[in-house]
Amino acid sequence: MRTVWTMGFVAAAALSFCFPDFIVFRFTQAVIWAIALLGLVLLCGISGQFSFAQAALFGVGGYSAAIIGAHTPLSVYWGLPTALLMGYVAGWGLGRVAGGQSLWTQALVTYAFAIAFPQLLRWRVIEHWTGGVQGLYLDFPVPPGDISADRWNFMMALALLAIGVWLAGNLIASRSGRALMAARDNDLAAAAQGVRTAQVRATISGIAGAYLALAGCLSSYQFGYVGPTGYSFALSVQMLFGLVIGGMHSPAGAIVGGLFLQFFPDLLAGLGKGLSGLLYAVLLIAAMVLMPSGVVGTFKSLLGGRHPAFAEAKPLLRAGRSVAHHGSNEERHGVARPQQ
Numbered sequence: 001m002r003t004v005w006t007m008g009f010v011a012a013a014a015l016s017f018c019f020p021d022f023i024v025f026r027f028t029q030a031v032i033w034a035i036a037l038l039g040l041v042l043l044c045g046i047s048g049q050f051s052f053a054q055a056a057l058f059g060v061g062g063y064s065a066a067i068i069g070a071h072t073p074l075s076v077y078w079g080l081p082t083a084l085l086m087g088y089v090a091g092w093g094l095g096r097v098a099g100g101q102s103l104w105t106q107a108l109v110t111y112a113f114a115i116a117f118p119q120l121l122r123w124r125v126i127e128h129w130t131g132g133v134q135g136l137y138l139d140f141p142v143p144p145g146d147i148s149a150d151r152w153n154f155m156m157a158l159a160l161l162a163i164g165v166w167l168a169g170n171l172i173a174s175r176s177g178r179a180l181m182a183a184r185d186n187d188l189a190a191a192a193q194g195v196r197t198a199q200v201r202a203t204i205s206g207i208a209g210a211y212l213a214l215a216g217c218l219s220s221y222q223f224g225y226v227g228p229t230g231y232s233f234a235l236s237v238q239m240l241f242g243l244v245i246g247g248m249h250s251p252a253g254a255i256v257g258g259l260f261l262q263f264f265p266d267l268l269a270g271l272g273k274g275l276s277g278l279l280y281a282v283l284l285i286a287a288m289v290l291m292p293s294g295v296v297g298t299f300k301s302l303l304g305g306r307h308p309a310f311a312e313a314k315p316l317l318r319a320g321r322s323v324a325h326h327g328s329n330e331e332r333h334g335v336a337r338p339q340q
Helices: 002-018 021-046 054-071 076-098 103-121 151-171 175-185 187-192 197-224 235-244 249-265 269-290 295-302
Strands: none
Touching: 002 103, 002 151, 002 187, 021 054, 021 151, 021 175, 021 197, 021 235, 021 249, 054 076, 054 103, 054 235, 076 103, 076 175, 076 197, 103 235, 151 175, 151 197, 151 249, 175 187, 187 197, 235 249, 235 269, 235 295, 249 295
16 A cells, blocks of 8 residues: 555656646645645544534644744744644644534534634734734745745645655554544444543544644645635535545545545636536535545445555444454553443
């Protein structure tokens, strides 16, 4: 599997030198979408949570980079670790509040956060930092050597996507990932086996927030601007749409979804907003009915699940088997035994 992924990323990096900058720019945005959707794969597909807050978390990363670039003497590259930290904190907080609740409660809490975030950016108390309704501009990262800014942004985003896919794949295949899926499938049974469901859901929510904020940071580098209108609730729905189309149970689904989000609107560009929105809705319903596991899940079924690029981890709770199938609870991702 690693060989397949490595060859794919190397080929993408090499092919970027065969296209003009405006084509590379568009593929960079597709890569950024894929990074964001990786966070949703972990949050929604692996841990079974629901979120409308992805646009706000995306904005947390964008504003982290913009504020550093506009209000500090630090290099704009400091936006990357800052976005990761701020995204994790925001995601973890949402996970602590809503992660252990019902899906309806998760939807309401994250919806409230998604609606409040653009309004918060306009708040007079902090508009000096956020730019208020006008937003903030930031300088593009300075590329090394003679490489163009667009190509450098693509290489940087592609490298971060490769790291993100590797980390997500290892997490999904790990004991912690299998415990998350056990909690997703039956939280009471997982808790009975010693899984601290609230804690692990908050942690994975924080990790998903870090992915989304990283994507938002890269997007701010891409466009050189952030503003409150760029992080509306519609963006959250758009990301969910890409997740459903690509597939929410493997990193490959995030990449397919990212490509879809970037290039599918081109097919509807001449139809107008009303008709294109209707077609989006029809396609989403059709995808949920005909391809409930997304494009990647459908291909995996057609291939009989044999291709390693489409591999998905399996939960540990099956037919009454313990979450602690491999070793004791104490040896497994910091899980304590239930109190007697």
